[in-house]
Amino acid sequence: MSHSLRIKNAKKVFDDYVVFNNVNYTFESGKMYALVGPSGGGKTTLLNSIGRLNDLSAGTITLDDKNINTINILNYYREIIGYLFQNYALVDEDNVMQNLNIVKKYKSSQLREHLGKFDLADSYLKRKIYTLSGGEAQRVALTRLSLQDPLIVLADEPTGALDNLNRKLVLDSLRQMANDGKIVIIATHDDIVKDYVDEQVNILDFK
Numbered sequence: 001m002s003h004s005l006r007i008k009n010a011k012k013v014f015d016d017y018v019v020f021n022n023v024n025y026t027f028e029s030g031k032m033y034a035l036v037g038p039s040g041g042g043k044t045t046l047l048n049s050i051g052r053l054n055d056l057s058a059g060t061i062t063l064d065d066k067n068i069n070t071i072n073i074l075n076y077y078r079e080i081i082g083y084l085f086q087n088y089a090l091v092d093e094d095n096v097m098q099n100l101n102i103v104k105k106y107k108s109s110q111l112r113e114h115l116g117k118f119d120l121a122d123s124y125l126k127r128k129i130y131t132l133s134g135g136e137a138q139r140v141a142l143t144r145l146s147l148q149d150p151l152i153v154l155a156d157e158p159t160g161a162l163d164n165l166n167r168k169l170v171l172d173s174l175r176q177m178a179n180d181g182k183i184v185i186i187a188t189h190d191d192i193v194k195d196y197v198d199e200q201v202n203i204l205d206f207k
């Protein structure tokens with residue numbers, strides 16, 4: 001089933017500073033998008049409006065014509081939205097298994113299968129996050145995303161702290177998620193991302 005995420009007349013103001021105005025754009029499933037523009041331009045803010053981490057000042061965001069604010073928030077985070085961050089958003093003091101299986105709903109065979117997709121051996125399950133390299137940590141975050149299997153993936157500078165090999169692995173994985181039918185939106189300064197995406201959306205076009 002295909003899905004569309006539609007931003008209509010979206011505006012965001014902090015105090016009296018207009019971050020963006022009149023954003024009108026439709027994201028489609030099966031496609032990968034780069035959200036580009038200058039530092040401070042509002043990429044993270046727009047991503048977080050889609051992720052319901054902040055509210056729009058005006059306008060609406062709909063998923064298949066349903067206002068996202070009317071969707072049960074737990075379902076929204078369980079089934080619809082998956083995040084990938086530059087700083088991984090893992091719990092450092094916990095091991096990989098604990099990070100992947102917070103509510104203990106996956107079998108260990110599932111954990112191993114998904115880890116393998118990101119070149120991580122079973123032995124990583126017992127490793128504390130603080131012992132991992134940045135590339136390994138981001139691959140654990142990708143494993144978590146793959147287990148979650150959301151409709152929409154929001155990635156905020158996911159390659160910002162990575163070497164070339166891991167950048168490629170992360171972008172190949174996100175490309176695969178789009179090919180599998182997800183909507184993938186990447187806020188980024190990384191020029192290489194444009195080689196992977198279907199569309200580039202420049203936040204400056206909405207100033």
Ligand SMILES: Nc1ncnc2c1ncn2[C@@H]1O[C@H](COP(=O)(O)OP(=O)(O)OP(=O)(O)O)[C@@H](O)[C@H]1O
Nearest residue numbers: 014015019037038039040041042043044045046187
């Ligand atoms: N909670 C907040 N309160 C006030 N201003 C904010 C808040 N969050 C963001 N801003 C401001 O909104 C503007 C847009 O920030 P945002 O982080 O969305 O930009 P960005 O395009 O993602 O930048 P970068 O590429 O540097 O990550 C910035 O000027 C920022 O200072």
